[in-house]
Amino acid sequence: MVVISRRLETTCYCLFKFTQLTKLFSILLLLVAGLSHAAVLPEDRTDMLYHAYDGGGVEITGPSVLVRKGFKDTISFSASYYVDKVSSASIDVLTAGSTLYTEERTETGVGVDYLYNKTMLKLNLSTSTENDYEAETVSFNVSQDFFGDMSTLSFGYTQGDDVVMQNNNDTFREDKQTKRYRIGLTQVLTRKWIVNVVAESVIDQGFINNPYRSVRYIDSVANDGSITVGRQPEHYPSTRNSDAVAIRSMYRLPYRAAIRAEYRYFSDSWGIKADNFELRYIHPFKSNWSLEFRARAYSQNEADFFSDMFEYFDAETDDSRKEFRARDKEMSAFSDNTLGITVGYEFDDKYLPFVEKTTLKIYWDRIMFDYDNFRNWNLSIIGEAELGNEPFYSFDADVLRINLAISY
Amino acid sequence: MLLKRALSIIIFFFALSGCKSLQPWVKPHQRGILADSIMAFDVDPASAKYMNHVYEAREAARGAESGAGGGCGCN
Known part of the structure; x- marks a missing residue:
């Protein structure tokens, strides 16, 4: 009976979400109905990606496949499969007193792109599962070319419904909902220059914490000034609103090469402000080869309720947010810089009659993280630094991507 | 608030495009360079999505990633 009731609840909730999406779909359709001009369906192709991340004691590898096929120049279907195999002994794991753990995340998705007259509609559904987290996401986008096809306007809405769980604690089960609203132009x-501006607001509600992480606080101070620390679970607000706006541009150089530049500004209701800048140089050579060089710089300040060391149990970090506390390094002030290179090769051989093009690309990126107020607690745990006065944490990560794309 | 501002800018663009004196200045036959694959904002969608995920999992900033603006309609 309980199971049937839960299923009915789930069905009603899905219908409610579907009704909301239908309303949104109608409004957006009305918005673009007065506009005209051509849009183009995405290319028919299959992407097979192998990805590997290695940094800060964390290794994540896995395959990803994205298949897309269109019919009659009006509709295109896509399906995706993605795996993360995680092996982690990160500073968060070590300072929590845990040892290396492994887990696997699997994400599957389907999508449809529909070209109606001269309007592009996109619907994507995805589901992600791991042993302590489940996520279901629905995304809808509409875009329209106008002004002699020189302009493309797009709107989008994404809703994610997640369930946060905790290993070794069967009673822990919390919900989290994310809504994203975006608009882009x-x-x-010119004949050689194109620019894209996107604004996106994200609203999180529910359990936003990482249930495994805790803060540290000064438990006692000895006569010689040395301290002992205690641990207390983190406590985040149950809502988070953020805005981001980005401008990116492609410019074709006098010879066959291009420059891509991007700037993004971000702020949220937790007091975090961040921005990043990226520059890429794309250079094809010898008809089949291509090279890309890229550099990216990112920086952010800390959340209002972040502290590396709280002064006492249930400490207040700020009058307006006294009940909240965090020591996540992602909530601290830090910067990261990325240098990357891509080598691409397009195969001439049409090994199957329907294959038009096969391209292999190898991407490598080195990301260097430097934290401004998050200390390497693990060093004092293993006796290599004074507790509370450890050096600030930093680490480098390597990201490898091998992408085989077959167009047909 | 940010979305309202962005919407105002876009409405301004629409109003501007209604002016008879302002006509599209890059004709469809002049877009060969823009249609070149090296001019795509992200030529490999699965790969770009993965990299966005790498950053979003380790940085507080999220949103307005590449790809939300649509193409240029120049194929």
């Missing part, structure tokens, strides 16, 4: 400026 792509503008052709």
